[in-house]
Amino acid sequence: MDILYFAWVRERIGLPRESIESSAATVADLVEELRAREQRYEAAFADLSALRVALDQELSDFDASLEGVREVAFFPPMTGG
Amino acid sequence: MDILYFAWVRERIGLPRESIESSAATVADLVEELRAREQRYEAAFADLSALRVALDQELSDFDASLEGVREVAFFPPMTGG
């Protein structure tokens, strides 16, 4: 599974993308796995209300299932326009 | 006093402007004077709800006083934009 990070999430974690093996059932489960890894992940995922998630390039939410998902992206609320 | 007519009011009366002598106190009084003149005025002023009036180039209404007014314009509701 490819995990992508944007904006300050990318800066805190220190890389724009990585491939991981995970058996997490939901986005929330995946976040718990990542937080348990290292302090920088813990720092990036400390406040989920400040984060958004996209699954295979569609906005989704933390309760969503990861079944069949190939690309997960984490980022702060968008500031386009 | 100069009286100006625009759009179909001008067409019905058959001229764009004229100068008249009038002692009418209000716009409504002036309209009565004009209607009494000829059939084409009667036709133009038959339905006041379909007309608007400007006094000295400012939108006004039929109750307004004509004291000191030099230019009166009659026209249908505007269709700008």
Added chain:
Amino acid sequence: MQIRVQQAPFDLGAETEAFADAVDGAGAVVTFTGVVREADTGEMTAMEIEHYPGMTQKALEKIASEAMTRWDLADALVIHRHGRLEPGDRIMMVATASRHRKDAFEAAEYLMDYLKSRAPFWKKEILSGGEAEWVAAKDADEDALKRW
């Protein structure tokens, strides 16, 4: 604030570019352009726009000044043509610039609503058969003023 009443065509691209260029840093620029379209019924070959020369400029200035007062605008522009136009011709444009998109949008809509019903222009449609019809003011346009 710029108000221009003219018979000649205007260059939409150049006007938009120049307006946005003069308010660099305003953040938000909105334009509205009105184009002559086909009449709802029958085939229209031309539109004739009559106006009240002594009053038009003043009426537009009053409307634009009110918009500058009610919203936080860096600038506003109104161009309105009169005379004979054909389908596809641009009749008029407004432009607004503000720090905030909400102000720029609302002010442009306000300008349009007031131009429709409070600026001394009258449109006549010339149909292909040669008949001509004055465009009637719409109740919806008068009603649109109530929100301001």
Added chain:
Amino acid sequence: MQIRVQQAPFDLGAETEAFADAVDGAGAVVTFTGVVREADTGEMTAMEIEHYPGMTQKALEKIASEAMTRWDLADALVIHRHGRLEPGDRIMMVATASRHRKDAFEAAEYLMDYLKSRAPFWKKEILSGGEAEWVAAKDADEDALKRW
């Protein structure tokens, strides 16, 4: 419907002219242009816009398609830049065309509201001292979506 995501500048005047030209007879054309302005506090020397390449085009197409469905539009255009910009540079524009001014205005506002909060762009302000700050999403922008 045209969606363009690009690093290069765009020509506001030429885009506006071309868009209006292609929808002759639509009656009403609205454009919105976003310009980099000074930060509210501190002096900003540049803005860096990051985006999510795989998702951006699709997200913008979805937003614009929804606008085409909800309003009676002849056409819609969205151009959005990414990369490094300076104060005064144009970030993005939208354009809408409709028979009716209300549809053109509302659809343009809808596009802007959704671009602000649902298109995967993130802005960073580079200040004169060298510090950089990510622009925080505004509650007001999220709230703006509720009206649609």
